[in-house]
Amino acid sequence: MPSELITVSPINGQELLRRAYTGEAEIARIVQQARTAQKAWAARSLDERCKAVSAAVARFVANKSDIALAITRQMGRPLRYTPNEVAGFEERAHHMISIAAQALAPIEIPQKDTLTRFIAREPVGVVFTIAPWNYPLLTAVNSIVPALVAGNSVILKHSDQTPLCAELMVQAFAESGLPAGVFQFVHATHDTVRRLIQAPEINYVSFTGSVPGGHAVEAAAAGRFIGLGLELGGNDPAYVRADADLAQAVDTLVDGAYFNSGQSCCGIQRIYVAQSVYQEFVERAVALTNQYVLGDPLDPGTTLGPVVRASAAKEIHGVVDEAIRKGASNLIDAGRFGMAQAGNAYVAPALLTNVNHDMAVMNDECFGPVVGIMPVKDDAQAIALMNDSPYGLTACVFTRDMQAALRIGGQIETGTFFMNRCDYLDPALAWTGVKNTGHGVSLSALGYEPVTQAKSYHLRSL
Known part of the structure; x- marks a missing residue:
């Protein structure tokens, strides 16, 4: 099993960077910290979480030129275009934050006799986001921001081709004051990813990638009864x-x-x-x-x-x-x-x-x-x-x-x-697909549903 990832730039075929894969002891610490931090994070008001995530997004996009250059060097998109991905990250993040109060509001049911009834949305817990290299920010933001706003903690695993995107994002969010453990990243092999999906601390997996990759995620999660968001291939x-x-x-x-x-x-x-x-x-x-x-x-x-x-x-x-x-x-x-x-x-x-x-x-x-x-x-x-x-995206x-x-x-x-x-x-419309493109939904008000759990309340007045 390799001990480090090596990113080769497609620009010139030369090694761009090396990173050690996150070790087993560190993985165990990260998932436990994510679980512990999530409880305190969820206890904050929605308004507090929205303000904190907004500040984190602002801190991240303030480094627009550096992020754009990092994307270009890692995956090869012309530098004249990569700043637009940072702008798109900001647009989607702010949209999902702006609709959070409405999307997460309890569903009120008409009172029946002496019963007050409603359906609340509660965070699922720890969200594991597995993001690809082709749009390293735009694919990740779709799950990261709504998950955090809804009160979850997030662990991000980025492609070995774009590890800097995960590092820069988590660093900016931490510098903005986001509590420790609420948003973390790992550099992980396929085998480590499989074990993470099987870890009891993980409550939802968002994966963007190939159809074979989606099959591997489903196989790893078999029997766990957790939610999976799979955005896979297209033609x-x-x-x-x-x-x-x-x-x-x-x-x-x-x-x-x-x-x-x-x-x-x-x-x-x-x-x-x-x-x-x-x-x-x-x-x-x-x-x-x-x-x-x-x-x-x-x-x-x-x-x-x-x-x-x-x-x-x-x-x-x-x-x-x-x-x-x-x-x-x-x-x-x-x-x-x-x-x-x-x-x-x-x-x-x-x-x-x-x-x-x-x-x-x-x-x-x-x-x-x-x-x-x-x-x-x-x-x-x-x-x-x-x-x-x-396919059907x-x-x-x-x-x-x-x-x-x-x-x-x-x-x-x-x-x-x-x-x-x-x-x-x-971002105001649901992003979803049919057939081998996968299943699940992100963005829009519906994008909050996969990262929350419905809870019904029956309150009888005596």
Whole structure:
């Protein structure tokens, strides 16, 4: 078993940092401290907790430039974009704090005879958040802030690719005055994570990651009867109707496919276009894709950075090669993107036509800058193809007809449905998925339900 994690920067393939994995004795101390601290934290008023978490968030985002640089160096997103993730962290945190009083208020039931009745929401206890590298702040904030506000303590385990995000976050929260033990982090191997999930002190697990990772979390929690929030894979579709604003659809969907080098669970991977506008859509998409600049993410001119590691780049190339062997055409010349070379983490964007659902790109998750585009004859065919997937995180339609969008949205198997936008989270709306995308919910008022336990009160007056 390895004793330390080693983070290699995808920018240059060189070692960025090393950290010792948290040892067994320290793990035992952390979980016990989390359990003890949670009791005192929950005893504080909701207003006190909201003010304390607000102060912690403010302390964290005050270091915006340092955090953004750390994200870029660890996972490769261009530095021109990473400050936006810090801003998104702040937006989501403040929204969840602002709705806490309403979301956590007791549900009053009309009095019956001499009975006063209501349902209260109480914290579950200790929340274990397992966060990924692709959006290291935006995935973590979804569970951390509502859990803390609701009166839980939180233990954060971040990806080995982005350990600095956990360290900087916990440090800022502690410096803001958050009580010791309420928010902690661990650097842990898969085996240690499994044992943590099985620890009796852990009362809820929030996991964002792959489908195999979700299976491992479920297996570890088997028989524990604790809540699990699992946000897993995606292969999100878009449908461009004949009445769409093509310029707007192309701008939005090309960005949705390639932003963060395609490393987004809700990124666009499949596009279905009405036959009458298919050729024009493809031509516009090719022209826009060719404007991307693949390069060093620390360069302000770069719009497309490396993927997370060289091995991931190899897997992405395999998806594209498999599609081409089966008859697909890649309309983007990789030679235009000089940084994309064998053995490194830089991947040129790929725009594939002549694709079908026998190809991995159209039915499996490909975590890279790759998109497949198919013509469709009508809404019915588009709906059938969009639903022909083991995943269901988001889906979108581009049209000028809202009634048509609502009709189509009602038939799509997905957690979030968009009209004329994609690849976006609104903190006021529930973030959830269906099928192999996982189960559970975060954000919105519903995001407080997984980190709380309902308690019913029957009070009889004599």
